[in-house]
Amino acid sequence: MDYGDLRIDYESHSNVRELLDCLVFALESISLEFERWDARHVKGPGLYVAVVTGPTVAEFADPMGSNHWPVNRCRTVCDRLDGFYETARDVARTRDGAVVVSVDDVIQRQMVRFRDLRSDDSGPSSAETADYEDWMGARHMSALDTSARPNVVSTLTLSEETGRVTVFQRGTFETDTRAELGGEWNARTNQ
Secondary structure: OOOHHHOOOHHHOHHHHHHHHHHHHHHHHHHHHOOOOOOOOOOOOOEEEEEEOOOOOOOOEEEEEEEEOOOOOOOEOOOOHHHHHHHHHHHHHHOOOEEEEEOOOEEOOEEEEEOOHHHHOOOOOHHHHOOOOOOOOHHHHHHHHHOOOOOEEEEEEEOOOOOOEEEEEOOEEEEEOHHHOOHHHOOOOOO
8 A cells, every 4th residue: 555645744744844943943042042152161051852753762762861851841842932942941951862852742751862873774874864064063963863864854953062053854954053043133143
């Protein structure tokens, strides 16, 4: 049986596009709120988010110990965006690992470390798919590789060193430096 007509194109699905917009807005807001990006020896908030289609990422991720998303404070992204923003801001300063969000907007409690594509044979090796940039650290390289997985719609990062926000999809990315965030609405860049 051909299931082609029954497949959902998550990248263009309106609810998923809204979810991605909410995530980008929150990450940009966290970056713009932090005032000390230029201070020497100061690490800013950093976050890594993966939007996935399946109910679990166990096949290609490992738990990051006691790093958990506080689901008792915030269980979804878009329902209460202000609550998500506040929780994400705290998580970005205190926890490590990727936050996993299902396409239905539900955040998983356990934060994870994604395995290399090479180590589980679920796709081409990182060397075959990745076009890393000089500014990319381990979090960004992982997000780029993870975005190439079949059941990952998108990954997003907030750089703890520069405040850059990047959206990765299908092994490609679009990135904005902190000065570019918010476009014309960024008062810091339009003075």
